[in-house]
Amino acid sequence: MSKTIQKNLVVEKIITAQKTSDGAGVSLYRSLGSHQLPTVDPFLMLDEFKSDNPNDYIAGFPNHPHRGFETVTYMLAGKVEHKDHKGNVGIIKSGGAQWMTAGRGIIHSEMPVQEDGLMWGFQLWVNLPSYQKMKEASYQNIEPEHVSEIHLESGSLIRVIAGKSMGIEGAVKGIDTDPLFVDMRLVTEDSVSHPIEQTHNSLVYVYRGLIHIGDPDDSRLETVKQGQLAVLSKGTNLSLKAGKEDTGFILLSGKPIGEPIAKYGPFVMNTEAEIQQAIEDYQSGNLANA
Numbered sequence: 001m002s003k004t005i006q007k008n009l010v011v012e013k014i015i016t017a018q019k020t021s022d023g024a025g026v027s028l029y030r031s032l033g034s035h036q037l038p039t040v041d042p043f044l045m046l047d048e049f050k051s052d053n054p055n056d057y058i059a060g061f062p063n064h065p066h067r068g069f070e071t072v073t074y075m076l077a078g079k080v081e082h083k084d085h086k087g088n089v090g091i092i093k094s095g096g097a098q099w100m101t102a103g104r105g106i107i108h109s110e111m112p113v114q115e116d117g118l119m120w121g122f123q124l125w126v127n128l129p130s131y132q133k134m135k136e137a138s139y140q141n142i143e144p145e146h147v148s149e150i151h152l153e154s155g156s157l158i159r160v161i162a163g164k165s166m167g168i169e170g171a172v173k174g175i176d177t178d179p180l181f182v183d184m185r186l187v188t189e190d191s192v193s194h195p196i197e198q199t200h201n202s203l204v205y206v207y208r209g210l211i212h213i214g215d216p217d218d219s220r221l222e223t224v225k226q227g228q229l230a231v232l233s234k235g236t237n238l239s240l241k242a243g244k245e246d247t248g249f250i251l252l253s254g255k256p257i258g259e260p261i262a263k264y265g266p267f268v269m270n271t272e273a274e275i276q277q278a279i280e281d282y283q284s285g286n287l288a289n290a
Contacts, residue, residue: 008215009196009235011222013037016046017205017229023110024059027051031205031229033125040201040231041256042177042270044069044125048207048227050076052118062113066102067278067289068133068266070126072181073098073110074161074250076207078119084108088139092121097161099172104134105278105287122205122250129176129257130270142171144207156242159183163253165194180253186242188210194238194251201233202253204240209247215239217221224249 015037017029026049031037033045051057060080065165073080074097082085082098083089085107092098100106128135142161148168150158158165162172163180172179178197185208186192196202204213204225213230215241216239224230232238236250262269267278281287 006196006237007231008218009202009238010214010218010220011224012233013231014222015229015231017227022047022108023061025066026061027056028040028116029227032203037229037231037255039127039261040203041126041258042179042254043201043203043252044127044263045123046125046203046205046229046252047060048121048205049119049123049145050118050207052116054116057112057119058115061109062111063107063109064266065107066106066266067105067287068274069102069128070175071102071222072102072124072126072161073100073121074124074181075107075121075184078117078121079113080121081111081113082108084102084137090141092141093144095147095159097142097147097172099140099142099162099175101128101138103128103132103137105281106119106137107287113197124252125268126175126177126179126254127260127261127268130259132176133269140172143151148187152190152192154187156184156190156192157187158185162260164191177254180251182251184240184251186240186247188245191239191241194240196236196238196253197255197269198234198236200234200253200255202238202251204230204232204249204251206247206249208249209245210243211247211249212241212243215237216241
């Protein structure tokens with residue numbers, strides 16, 4: 001019987017998140033979804049929002065549409081209330097997440113449930129394959145206590161939102177791109193090896209401290225710092241080591257869709273004609289009923 005050869009992932013590119021604003025003026029840092037790095041199939045956008053200044057987040061994201069992809073919100077601190085045109089209402093709490101499949105159309109708002117204090121979280125956009133772009137909208141709301149946690153002997157913590165980490169399944173199920181979404185918090189100089197699907201595209205975004213990525217004996221070992229996104233090569237094993245302080249980062253991995261992408265603001269389809277149809281449906285009030 002042949003033995004599977006382990007292939008370590010290495011860093012191919014490092015992107016520093018750029019400050020921008022979205023919604024009604026929410027201040028955030030975008031690492032994926034800009035001119036620096038438009039997409040990494042199946043991932044379309046990654047934003048980090050972090051501020052204890054209400055002026056940076058209080059206006060929130062009033063009613064706006066989506067079609068053709070999925071939005072993932074994960075909170076580290078603070079609370080966000082979600083409402084949509086169908087009457088769905090929910091609060092995404094600190095430590096919790098929401099995986100929203102916009103499908104053929106949703107009009108929703110995401111507004112802070114606080115007037116002061118720290119608001120800190122992430123929004124990730126994940127593409128849908130063409131055969132799912134016009135499916136019915138749906139939600140997977142994950143309460144903080146339902147996020148799978150792995151406590152390592154070293155004191156490090158792995159929180160699994162989607163996919164499988166160290167044999168533990170995340171709460172999010174049934175996503176076509178077979179995503180891995182984990183929040184890793186490694187204590188000082190702790191090391192972890194994490195299996196990755198050979199066919200998947202993978203990213204690491206550091207939100208605290210720094211992380212060394214790659215085999216320590218390999219000259220391609222790279223250091224990724226707070227506020228940076230690492231685009232990784234394909235492989236089967238990801239070697240990670242924290243720096244001289246506690247480190248926090250998001251690990252993302254997903255199956256590429258390999259289809260044309262047409263994007264316009266809150267719409268992500270396969271062709272410009274489909275984008276034009278989405279715009280017309282929204283302007284005529286038919287997007288929500290498509």
